[in-house]
Amino acid sequence: MTVLFDKVCLIGIGLIGSSLSHAMRAGKLAGRIDVYDHDAEARTVTVELGLADQVHDNVAGAVMDADLVILCVPAGAVADLAPEIAKSLKTGAILSDVGSVKQAVVRDLGPHVPDKVHFIPGHPIAGTEYSGPRAGFADLFKGRWCILTPLPGTDPKAIERLQLLWEKMGSQVELMEPGHHDQVLAITSHLPHLIAYTIVGTATGLEETTQREVIKFSASGFRDFTRIAASDPIMWRDVFLNNREAVLEMLGRFTEDLTALQRAIRWGEGEKLQEWFTRTRAIRRSIIDAKQA
């Protein structure tokens, strides 16, 4: 394997940051990895697990001389970090991120990016319900999509370099416009998480005896929701606050469809329900077929 970047700087060393470190180490893709995290415990774990060649307690030191800087923090943390990062970036560096929302990072980081720094936001569609530096693993990105959302005019050579890094970590890369990304992810990822948080919250709001039975007899439908609803609260708070419009738009459509199904149940419209469920079953099958292709 060849080193693609001499110095990589990871800002935030939770699930995604630590997985990047493992994956880059496994593929020998980075000459050295420097890490900054504002949390002292995360920095201690970084040293313990050997996730960095050097761990920093200040952003500037970590970013200095880096060829590639990747922000791996919740969306709400970007705006405060932006000026500090921008000050220390070297000419020719690539600045990227892994956030689940893309228009917000363009808004919060974009205006601070100096000329001659290549700003290429990114989003690996890969994750788990776990968080923190102990949760990461080298194979997280294998067989997954990574979406890059460069702005018009970005140097194609820089995009190619970043694309190659993701490909070497096992991902397939697709380029997309940031607003379109946020629309697509609102329905495929953000709304499903909101629904999981809702249903698990509703179950825990039931009276105590019923609640105990929900846990005892939880069939796989509910269990699947509890996995998703165990996802990091800060990260997901920030996703909803930063992709408000697209999520509200999809939520509006979802509510209309839910009301239609509610009505079908009330009026005993079996045919309508069966037709709906047949259509959704076909979607599941097409997702599986697409994965196998």
Ligand SMILES: NC(=O)C1=CN([C@@H]2O[C@H](COP(=O)(O)OP(=O)(O)OC[C@H]3O[C@@H](n4cnc5c(N)ncnc54)[C@H](O)[C@@H]3O)[C@@H](O)[C@H]2O)C=CC1
């Ligand atoms: N968890 C998932 O499944 C996925 C998450 N993402 C995105 O990746 C980003 C990171 O998520 P995770 O790694 O899951 O989160 P995490 O909670 O595991 O890690 C976040 C890390 O950032 C650090 N941090 C927070 N604010 C900071 C600040 N101001 N300065 C420095 N460090 C700071 C935290 O101390 C923590 O170590 C988020 O933007 C999320 O939307 C993307 C794909 C999947």
Ligand SMILES: O=C(O)C(=O)Cc1ccc(O)cc1
């Ligand atoms: O664990 C799951 O089911 C996920 O959906 C992981 C995930 C969470 C957030 C993202 O932006 C991308 C992937």
